[in-house]
Amino acid sequence: MVVEEIMKTEVITLKKDDTIETALQLLNEHHIRHIPIINEQKHILGIISDKDIRDACPSIFQKEEHCNELQNSVEKIMTKNVITVHPLDFVEEVSAIFYEKEIGCLPVTKEGKLVGIITEKDILYTLIQLTGALQPSSQIEVKVKNISGMLAKVVAIIAKRKVNINSVLVYPYSKSEEYKILVFRLQTMNPTSIINDLKNAGYTVLWPNLPGITL
Structure with missing residues (x-):
């Protein structure tokens, strides 16, 4: 089985100048945990996770002091060295990347452009299917x-x-x-x-x- 058989092709993305507040709203609205950051050519510039957002959000006890922090751009908190996979990579090999790198998702690229995303939940569900x-x-x-x-x-x-x-x-x-x-x-x-x-x-x-x- 290859990645393109299980990846999600409708990917929620952001540009590097979008705000952290926008990212937070998208995470909550779509019930997702990761958002790739791309440019106009769909090249991946970085990725942010729900953990990155939580770390960037002010405490409920400090909201008034740091009320403008959520207006910072996602570029300031995104991970820039993003590991990606190809649609024709084998799912078994991709599973090893999840395990070795201890990550929650992998963007899928073809010819340098984002075409999908695969998460650890997708891998787990695929394992359940493969075992019947x-x-x-x-x-x-x-x-x-x-x-x-x-x-x-x-x-x-x-x-x-x-x-x-x-x-x-x-x-x-x-x-x-x-x-x-x-x-x-x-x-x-x-x-x-x-x-x-x-x-x-x-x-x-x-x-x-x-x-x-x-x-």
């Missing part, structure tokens, strides 16, 4: 040896029961590099027969931990 967690289903976790061909063998056992697989995840087994964990979300509410088939084939099912299954 919102669909009626059940999940099983199978420990297998970390060698080629294991996924195909386990899938073949599931296929014999004519049950659809909504999603598959693979992650390392924390106790040994010799194994890995296959996580299946299956389109059935009762995976007992599949679990028994896997057990009879010599596989270890870590979840669900039904009686008689050795971990």
Whole structure:
């Protein structure tokens, strides 16, 4: 999956000379947390967040003393070194940027111009969709040896029961590099027969931990 499939293309933006007060109004009106700052050519000059706005707003105990602070331009509080991504970047790689840089959004640019925006909420929702967690289903976790061909063998056992697989995840087994964990979300509410088939084939099912299954 690439960024252009999940990014928002209708982006609320500001110019660098717009006021902080205007930014605050837009954040509240559109229930957003970030606003890119662009020029006439849609090139990104910076970005501001709701945190930047909060830091710039005077305390309720100091409003009279600093009543003109919100009339400052957003240029004075915006972050200028903005990390951007391309519409054809893979969502998995973009997720790593969110994690490593600890940021809440990424503007999406093409040929230097803003074409969209992607937020950490978009990433989380995409993960939910990819795992099929919102669909009626059940999940099983199978420990297998970390060698080629294991996924195909386990899938073949599931296929014999004519049950659809909504999603598959693979992650390392924390106790040994010799194994890995296959996580299946299956389109059935009762995976007992599949679990028994896997057990009879010599596989270890870590979840669900039904009686008689050795971990």
